[in-house]
Amino acid sequence: MKEVNDALKNIQERRPLIVLTGPTSVGKTKLSIALAKAVNGEIISADSMQVYHYMDIGTAKITKEEMDGVTHYLVDQYDPNEEFNVVEFQKEAKKAIEKIYAKGKIPLIVGGTGFYIQAVLNDIDFTENEQDTSYRKELEEIAATKGAAFLHEMLEKVDKDSAEAIHENNVKKVIRALEFYELTGEPISKHNEEQRAKESPYQFMYFVLDQKRDVLYANIDKRVDIMMENGLLEEVRRLKEMGYDRSLVSMQGIGYKEILAYLDGECSLEEAVYIIKRDTRHFAKRQMTWFRRERDVTMVPKQDFDNNEDKILEYMLELLKQKGILS
Numbered sequence: 001m002k003e004v005n006d007a008l009k010n011i012q013e014r015r016p017l018i019v020l021t022g023p024t025s026v027g028k029t030k031l032s033i034a035l036a037k038a039v040n041g042e043i044i045s046a047d048s049m050q051v052y053h054y055m056d057i058g059t060a061k062i063t064k065e066e067m068d069g070v071t072h073y074l075v076d077q078y079d080p081n082e083e084f085n086v087v088e089f090q091k092e093a094k095k096a097i098e099k100i101y102a103k104g105k106i107p108l109i110v111g112g113t114g115f116y117i118q119a120v121l122n123d124i125d126f127t128e129n130e131q132d133t134s135y136r137k138e139l140e141e142i143a144a145t146k147g148a149a150f151l152h153e154m155l156e157k158v159d160k161d162s163a164e165a166i167h168e169n170n171v172k173k174v175i176r177a178l179e180f181y182e183l184t185g186e187p188i189s190k191h192n193e194e195q196r197a198k199e200s201p202y203q204f205m206y207f208v209l210d211q212k213r214d215v216l217y218a219n220i221d222k223r224v225d226i227m228m229e230n231g232l233l234e235e236v237r238r239l240k241e242m243g244y245d246r247s248l249v250s251m252q253g254i255g256y257k258e259i260l261a262y263l264d265g266e267c268s269l270e271e272a273v274y275i276i277k278r279d280t281r282h283f284a285k286r287q288m289t290w291f292r293r294e295r296d297v298t299m300v301p302k303q304d305f306d307n308n309e310d311k312i313l314e315y316m317l318e319l320l321k322q323k324g325i326l327s
Contacts, residue, residue, distance in 0.1 A: 023210075080239065159187035232259060
């Protein structure tokens with residue numbers, strides 16, 4: 001009986017946290033503002049691209065007007081040549097969470113980068129193996145001389161799961177996975193799985209907005225067309241003139257690397273736009289695969305609510321009350 005009481009006490013002592021996520025173009029932004037206002041919350045962006053200055057159109061960055069007075073963290077905070085990764089996100093998100101609690105408010109993590117969300121929710125430990133190594137330099141040399149594809153094949157031989165999850169162009173992440181295997185003798189995918197299984201320090205609700213695939217894909221295509229109308233080409237041209245190129249992680253984002261390829265004469269503008277739409281659709285599919293495998297998620301299929309955001313908000317608030325996050 002004591003063990004049960006201790007477990008209940010542990011749950012009660014955990015502080016509240018709300019996650020609202022889903023694939024790109026599903027409609028998180030507007031709903032997140034309504035939810036934040038309804039729960040007296042503030043928002044931490046879990047978007048790996050909206051964190052950068054000057055990258056507004058291609059990231060569909062939330063505007064001050066759209067924020068509607070709701071405080072946001074990790075939006076427009078880093079220059080495109082500054083490194084921003086899951087470790088940095090976790091550190092900054094934790095700081096923001098403490099600031100929000102200090103105000104007597106509830107933190108909401110909103111965005112589509114699943115690993116970022118997982119890092120905070122499960123308090124993943126990234127402290128191991130952070131020191132620089134000679135092996136890392138060796139891998140960087142291999143990437144420079146033999147290319148990203150060769151490096152990715154090396155990873156596939158020792159950690160197939162990570163190779164499937166990490167795109168070959170994400171050289172830093174491939175190197176990190178190979179380095180982890182070299183230092184520990186175990187795949188980083190196994191380590192990540194163990195970390196993922198940790199009990200969360202938060203009393204949380206993890207909402208995943210979903211949409212019928214044909215509707216979502218149509219929304220994606222429309223969003224890309226709007227980005228082009230709003231000046232994505234000019235935005236990327238300006239970034240290039242500022243000295244930001246494809247060697248940067250930020251400029252490898254969908255929408256940026258394709259327009260850079262056009263500006264460098266590698267494809268037509270029509271081809272670049274086609275690739276942006278195609279790769280964004282593929283990205284949305286990978287996002288949903290990630291979210292569906294996460295523990296304790298609450299799927300919110302928009303079509304079940306006739307795509308009515310008031311109904312969706314009402315449903316979320318009711319679940320938050322049932323969970324004890326809201327009184």
